[in-house]
Amino acid sequence: MSGHQGAKRHYETEVLIIGGGVTGTGIMRDLALRGIHSLLIDRQDLNAGASGGNHGLLHSGGRYVAADAETAAECRAESELLKRLAPECIDPCGGLFVAVEGDDPEFAARFPDHCAVAGIPCEEISPTEARKMEPALSEKVYAAYQVPDATVDPFRLTLQNVNHARRLGFGDFLPHMGVEGFDIEGGELKAARCRDLRSGEEVLISARQIVNAGGAWAMNIARLAGCADVNLIYSKGTLIVSNTRLSQRVVNRLRLPGDGDILVPGGTVSLLGTSSVTIEDPDDARPTIAEVDKILAEGAVMMPPLADTRFIRAFSGVRPLLMASGAAEDGRKASRGFSLITHEDQNLSNFVTIAGGKLTTFRLMAEKTGDLVAQRLGNSAPCATHTVPLPTENAVGWTEPGFAARDWYQRADASDMILCECEMTPQSAVDAIVSDAPGSEHHMSLQAIALRSRVGKGACQGAFCAMRVTSHLYDRGIYDSPEGLELMRDFVTERFKGVRPVLWGRQLPQMELAETLHCGLTGLDLLGAKKPGSGRAS
Amino acid sequence: MKRELRRVETGLAIIGAGLAGFAASIFALRRGLDTAQLGHTGAIAYTTGYFDLLGVMDGRVLDEPWAGLDALREAEPAHPFARLGNDEIREAFEIFTDAISDMGIAYSKPGDHNLSALLPSGVAKPTLSVPATMLPGVEAFRTGAKTLIVDFPGLQGFSATEFKVNFAASWPALSVCRIEFPGFEGQQLYPEVLARSLEAPHGREPLAEKIRAVLDGAEYVGLPAVLGMHAPDEVHADMERRIGARLFEIPTIPPAVPGIRLREMFERELPRRGLVLVPQLKVSRSELGADGAVHHLQGPLEDLEISARATLLATGRFLSGGLYADQAGLRETLLGLPVVQPSGRDNWYRRDYLDPRGHQLNRAGLETDAQFRPLDAAGAPVNPRLFAAGAVLAHQDWVRQRCGAGLAIAAAYGAVKAAAEMLNGSA
Numbered sequence: 001m002s003g004h005q006g007a008k009r010h011y012e013t014e015v016l017i018i019g020g021g022v023t024g025t026g027i028m029r030d031l032a033l034r035g036i037h038s039l040l041i042d043r044q045d046l047n048a049g050a051s052g053g054n055h056g057l058l059h060s061g062g063r064y065v066a067a068d069a070e071t072a073a074e075c076r077a078e079s080e081l082l083k084r085l086a087p088e089c090i091d092p093c094g095g096l097f098v099a100v101e102g103d104d105p106e107f108a109a110r111f112p113d114h115c116a117v118a119g120i121p122c123e124e125i126s127p128t129e130a131r132k133m134e135p136a137l138s139e140k141v142y143a144a145y146q147v148p149d150a151t152v153d154p155f156r157l158t159l160q161n162v163n164h165a166r167r168l169g170f171g172d173f174l175p176h177m178g179v180e181g182f183d184i185e186g187g188e189l190k191a192a193r194c195r196d197l198r199s200g201e202e203v204l205i206s207a208r209q210i211v212n213a214g215g216a217w218a219m220n221i222a223r224l225a226g227c228a229d230v231n232l233i234y235s236k237g238t239l240i241v242s243n244t245r246l247s248q249r250v251v252n253r254l255r256l257p258g259d260g261d262i263l264v265p266g267g268t269v270s271l272l273g274t275s276s277v278t279i280e281d282p283d284d285a286r287p288t289i290a291e292v293d294k295i296l297a298e299g300a301v302m303m304p305p306l307a308d309t310r311f312i313r314a315f316s317g318v319r320p321l322l323m324a325s326g327a328a329e330d331g332r333k334a335s336r337g338f339s340l341i342t343h344e345d346q347n348l349s350n351f352v353t354i355a356g357g358k359l360t361t362f363r364l365m366a367e368k369t370g371d372l373v374a375q376r377l378g379n380s381a382p383c384a385t386h387t388v389p390l391p392t393e394n395a396v397g398w399t400e401p402g403f404a405a406r407d408w409y410q411r412a413d414a415s416d417m418i419l420c421e422c423e424m425t426p427q428s429a430v431d432a433i434v435s436d437a438p439g440s441e442h443h444m445s446l447q448a449i450a451l452r453s454r455v456g457k458g459a460c461q462g463a464f465c466a467m468r469v470t471s472h473l474y475d476r477g478i479y480d481s482p483e484g485l486e487l488m489r490d491f492v493t494e495r496f497k498g499v500r501p502v503l504w505g506r507q508l509p510q511m512e513l514a515e516t517l518h519c520g521l522t523g524l525d526l527l528g529a530k531k532p533g534s535g536r537a538s
Numbered sequence: 539m540k541r542e543l544r545r546v547e548t549g550l551a552i553i554g555a556g557l558a559g560f561a562a563s564i565f566a567l568r569r570g571l572d573t574a575q576l577g578h579t580g581a582i583a584y585t586t587g588y589f590d591l592l593g594v595m596d597g598r599v600l601d602e603p604w605a606g607l608d609a610l611r612e613a614e615p616a617h618p619f620a621r622l623g624n625d626e627i628r629e630a631f632e633i634f635t636d637a638i639s640d641m642g643i644a645y646s647k648p649g650d651h652n653l654s655a656l657l658p659s660g661v662a663k664p665t666l667s668v669p670a671t672m673l674p675g676v677e678a679f680r681t682g683a684k685t686l687i688v689d690f691p692g693l694q695g696f697s698a699t700e701f702k703v704n705f706a707a708s709w710p711a712l713s714v715c716r717i718e719f720p721g722f723e724g725q726q727l728y729p730e731v732l733a734r735s736l737e738a739p740h741g742r743e744p745l746a747e748k749i750r751a752v753l754d755g756a757e758y759v760g761l762p763a764v765l766g767m768h769a770p771d772e773v774h775a776d777m778e779r780r781i782g783a784r785l786f787e788i789p790t791i792p793p794a795v796p797g798i799r800l801r802e803m804f805e806r807e808l809p810r811r812g813l814v815l816v817p818q819l820k821v822s823r824s825e826l827g828a829d830g831a832v833h834h835l836q837g838p839l840e841d842l843e844i845s846a847r848a849t850l851l852a853t854g855r856f857l858s859g860g861l862y863a864d865q866a867g868l869r870e871t872l873l874g875l876p877v878v879q880p881s882g883r884d885n886w887y888r889r890d891y892l893d894p895r896g897h898q899l900n901r902a903g904l905e906t907d908a909q910f911r912p913l914d915a916a917g918a919p920v921n922p923r924l925f926a927a928g929a930v931l932a933h934q935d936w937v938r939q940r941c942g943a944g945l946a947i948a949a950a951y952g953a954v955k956a957a958a959e960m961l962n963g964s965a
Contacts, residue, residue: 289883293865415724417694467659467695467791474700475716482704485659489892496891503887503899504863509856511887515900516584516857518892519937521789523661525892526599 053317095149422458558928587796660704
């Protein structure tokens with residue numbers, strides 16, 4: 001499972017894309033559809049940054065109508081496209097904007113006009129009607145509007161992007177590949193000097209064009225190329241995940257965006273968010289107890305049952321916000337728009353950074369980047385992502401709640417054991433991911449499987465399934481050394497970061513049980529512990 | 539239908555049906571106390587079957603638990619173990635393992651050193667006493683004997699290959715074989731069901747035959763813990779005879795057989811020895827008074843009211859329901875006793891899940907005095923007739939310290955002793 005130190009691996013590609021989020025993978029697919037080969041790398045794995053740390057909201061644009069009409073209009077157009085072209089990834093559940101007693105009535109009253117300016121359909125409904133639609137809404141709701149908000153599974157979107165590119169034969173993906181520098185010669189980046197972060201091996205990647213889609217890390221990557229023209233502020237957003245789905249629709253508070261003012265359904269659960277805290281280091285974004293308590297207190301004003309809801313996890317993402325010159329360093333006021341930075345004024349002719357933006361507008365960002373890269377390569381094929389549907393297949397469907405259960409039920413194979421009982425994920429799903437999902441060309445860990453499925457995302461948060469999947473991977477020979485237990489330790493340690501802030505009530509006994517299983521029955525806390533006397537004990 | 543009200547009077551009421559509760563019943567009956575045990579099953583089905591005394595201190599695996607206890611009393615004077623001497627703890631442990639061996643599940647005698655017991659992950663665990671059905675595994679590992687590990691397709695979370703790969707460096711003479719469990723081919727397996735299927739001798743031969751066929755000179759055979767439910771030692775001996783090799787069990791993911799065996803044995807045997815046992819019902823309310831306590835339970839057909847001159851709480855932690863946490867703090871669920879706890883949720887858990895220091899929340903619980911009497915906020919006993927034992931006690935981290943059984947047994951011993959002295963003095 002580990003490579004050879006020192007032996008330098010070398011790859012060549014037309015375009016190197018740095019960053020396996022929804023933007024980077026969107027660019028990969030965009031280029032593949034133009035017949036341009038790309039190699040996508042990520043320091044971790046797909047969706048490791050904001051693409052995996054968001055509420056999965058496909059904005060109608062309603063949330064931005066008051067502050068940023070341009071972004072709002074982009075959201076509207078892109079969400080309409082995606083609903084048509086990637087329907088498997090989307091739940092067109094609709095959305096409500098509600099004002100609660102104490103919220104500014106003038107802001108509420110102006111909402112329909114703002115929507116009209118951005119071209120967003122908006123229908124006023126009575127508070128009684130709104131509560132009939134969403135019984136968890138507060139009695140104190142005094143105004144409500146319906147908009148075409150939807151939800152999107154960002155994991156599936158990313159997986160489908162990569163999968164489409166590789167099925168077209170124009171894209172490869174290398175996870176755990178960190179960029180350490182660039183070879184610069186004659187105003188061009190000739191190659192990226194990288195490191196395989198699992199084996200420690202040095203890797204050289206030569207490319208004609210290099211795209212920086214590093215999200216919150218885009219500024220760091222640009223600096224490695226000597227570019228000082230990417231200026232980001234890091235805005236941490238924290239969300240909490242409930243054990244059940246509390247609303248059918250997206251429910252937004254009708255006021256300027258603030259903490260705990262949006263509840264987004266995500267299949268069988270709901271996500272409540274979001275905080276906005278400016279942080280110094282994008283690597284240091286974990287949810288805190290203070291954020292969770294604040295989000296929950298605010299959310300309960302809009303939806304009182306939230307106060308007694310069981311939450312199973314919290315998570316944080318980092319919004320990489322473009323800092324316009326002179327703008328205040330306030331995460332909520334900074335632009336949610338995106339920017340294509342060509343770096344030509346930095347005397348580089350084959351480097352581009354795509355920064356800022358939103359999940360909802362990722363396709364448009366990929367299109368603009370693809371246009372530039374194609375033009376620089378002398379490729380005149382037009383963008384096709386606004387007309388070609390995003391194809392799906394089994395290998396990339398497992399992140400959808402209920403998908404594995406349906407598949408398992410239809411197979412009706414009693415010997416196909418369920419490994420993750422909370423999310424009904426059977427052995428066959430894990431096997432399909434290991435053999436065929438994007439990234440399966442490389443070694444698959446429990447964490448990589450969890451990213452491509454629902455494993456560990458249910459109420460037990462990995463207490464049982466971590467053990468079961470690990471055993472299964474040993475049985476399948478995917479794990480063949482004690483490193484398998486270390487990877488299980490890494491997985492449960494990572495899950496814990498999100499569980500820690502919501503440990504009270506009914507989730508706390510679950511944690512107590514998990515610790516008993518992971519330490520008492522598996523000995524994960526003793527891996528590498530000093531051994532007494534004979535040296536036989538671990 | 540009119541609900542009946544049944545009233546029971548007893549000397550000592552033990553609330554909780556985990557290891558601490560059953561240990562307390564054994565000690566109380568031995569002291570001749572009139573004893574009733576109430577409450578639904580705790581976390582006993584989650585045990586590996588291994589009885590730890592003290593296996594880890596400061597992230598270090600201990601070979602000598604008794605010396606470890608001496609060091610623990612110095613380092614952690616508030617730890618429940620510090621309330622007792624090593625001689626008392628040893629006596630308690632021996633009485634307990636003798637008693638369960640007498641009742642039908644043989645356990646190894648607690649010795650001077652920890653044993654390296656086997657976990658399904660292929661990691662060894664320091665423990666003091668193991669069931670006779672698991673002891674040959676300790677020997678096989680210690681001597682590095684040629685051993686075949688058998689697993690069954692359909693039994694989740696138990697992989698002979700995982701076991702072998704992780705033990706390989708220190709135990710090269712391991713081999714593995716996967717065989718279909720006879721009669722349960724091609725389906726999901728539950729250890730409890732398999733164990734019951736081996737109760738009758740005719741259920742054993744088909745499995746023994748399959749293992750014999752793949753033995754290939756192995757001196758020992760290890761398999762998941764499924765060797766019978768009510769008479770595991772008999773099943774174990776019979777299977778060894780049939781297979782022609784030493785045989786041992788390895789713990790499985792819960793709900794697991796070793797704990798269910800213990801619970802069923804206690805429920806079967808202790809009433810025969812004079813215990814009034816009210817299992818599977820939760821005490822809904824308790825009233826503490828100067829002369830004792832009254833405990834209320836609602837059965838399916840009748841209400842129960844147990845008047846007890848002394849009460850011992852062995853209600854466990856969060857999983858068993860003895861403690862509850864809300865966003866603001868922790869509370870004891872039955873009597874609202876004060877809970878020693880870290881200030882604020884940010885201090886409950888460390889940032890790193892497997893921080894070797896353990897989480898501060900795990901050390902929260904009931905503060906008690908030398909007689910194991912819960913204390914109020916002012917540091918005085920809440921009630922002279924109220925005692926507590928087991929995981930509900932503060933200042934211990936039984937999971938990380940590998941001291942769960944030891945804590946249950948020792949604290950039950952100490953609390954019952956104090957309760958007996960109080961009852962005999964006030965009788």
